[in-house]
Amino acid sequence: MRILLLNLYYPPDTSATAKMAHSVVDTISRSHDVTVLCGRPSYDPTERRSWRPYQTEIAGRARIIRAGSTDFPRLDMKNAC
Numbered sequence: 160m161r162i163l164l165l166n167l168y169y170p171p172d173t174s175a176t177a178k179m180a181h182s183v184v185d186t187i188s189r190s191h192d193v194t195v196l197c198g199r200p201s202y203d204p205t206e207r208r209s210w211r212p213y214q215t216e217i218a219g220r221a222r223i224i225r226a227g228s229t230d231f232p233r234l235d236m237k238n239a240c
């Protein structure tokens with residue numbers, strides 16, 4: 160079965176949903192083809208990436224597609240309002 164997981168955050172983002180998405184993908188990718196569609200790292204990321212319309216990578220057994228999005232640190236977002 161092919162599965163598409165949509166989530167704004169995915170590691171190396173450090174949000175709880177990124178960690179949960181990774182756990183789900185790690186488990187289901189053992190038996191299925193998994194693709195994750197997410198944004199670029201922005202939630203206290205451990206690494207920064209240049210902007211592109213999208214980036215593709217392989218993480219374990221899953222294909223990760225990162226859509227171009229802002230990478231404003233969440234601490235700066237509250238000051239933008």
